[in-house]
Amino acid sequence: MTRTVGIIGIGHVGVTTAYTMVTKGLADRLILIDKQADRAAAEALDLADAQAGLPTFTQLIVNDYAALADAEVVIFAAGDISQVAAGGDRNGEIASTKLAIDEVAPQLAQSGFAGVLIDISNPCDVAVNYWQQLLGWKRQRILGTGTGLDTYRMRRAVAEKLGVNLADVRGYNLGEHGASQFTAWSTVYINSTAITAYGALDYAALAEASRQGGWQIFKTKHYTNYGIATIACEMAAAVISDARRVFPCACWDETAGISIGHPAMLGRAGVLSNPELALTAAEKTQYQHSAATIKANLATMQALP
Structure with a gap:
């Protein structure tokens, strides 16, 4: 079985997740998706360079929602961390995270993805509930990193x-x-x-x-x-x-x-x-x-x- 994982949102968290996946050999195919296509491509190239020194190999795919049809897991890490309010209130990201989910959800649904969605984006619990209502999948398929x-x-x-x-x-x-x-x-x-x-x-x-x-x-x-x-x-x-x-x-x-x-x-x-x-x-x-x-x-x- 080919282990396929998608990461949507290649900011600080998304790229660190991708790096961990690659260096630990957790996936055979890793799909990187970001609305800034050139950023996702650049990070994929950087990760590809790192693989020369690794005992494992991960096929890297960039900005291809169709490739998610075979994925076991998609990790959603899109958002705008700058919206976190003073004192660390993650609910400051409600508007930016909703916008990101609204943009991604139709494309994810149309991709044929039938695996498990893991949300990182904040406010995490709110986002998980919103994903569940928006997609209408079995709730067990949608979870978040939470606590x-x-x-x-x-x-x-x-x-x-x-x-x-x-x-x-x-x-x-x-x-x-x-x-x-x-x-x-x-x-x-x-x-x-x-x-x-x-x-x-x-x-x-x-x-x-x-x-x-x-x-x-x-x-x-x-x-x-x-x-x-x-x-x-x-x-x-x-x-x-x-x-x-x-x-x-x-x-x-x-x-x-x-x-x-x-x-x-x-x-x-x-x-x-x-x-x-x-x-x-x-x-x-x-x-x-x-x-x-x-x-x-x-x-x-x-x-x-």
Whole structure:
């Protein structure tokens, strides 16, 4: 089987995702699409040069929607990061992301693409819901990186605080990939030990470190790319290989009536199942609040011309 992946939007995040795909040998065919055709072509040439020093080979295709008919995964990374509001409010991108989705959706639908769509663009949860409504596909085929990166940031903050390896920190950030997200501390373990066994910790500060991690980077770089590209590639790889691996990502929650960040098992068909979490009453309230926030922001996007 030829592993085929498409990336739409070749800005900082899209090209870092492409570079990760190529250097890790995650795809046999990689389709790069951008409304600036010359930019996509230039990035493809740069990636082609890099392949001389790699043990793997990836066929690079530029600006060909028809080639997406054979793709297992399409990663949508288009948008305008300059629209992020002060303080890191990703909802500043609502208008620009809607415009990008409106332009791409008809071409994606006409391409014959029958795989899984992974949205990176912000506001991620809102965009996933808008994609689902616009395309009318089975919701399990459309998901977003959601709180996957926020969970990475939480794990890093906890690992640094406790002096442990971040690979040994498990647990989830849930809800919106934005201000209303929260760390579900009831899910956080260091190997098999609950984080509560480590004594008094400033949980609010740790949660804020994961919530504001992106903004700390953005203030200086004016974009983030490595972390988000990595989680997107991990999710794409799980779909391609039918790994049945669990990620916290933006996907449909029947109970909440919205796509929102929560654990999902990913495989060839997209979201295969949603493992249940035994959240505390306070965490359930936070989750409901975050769902309401996403619904309100989705209504804002839908109201735009």
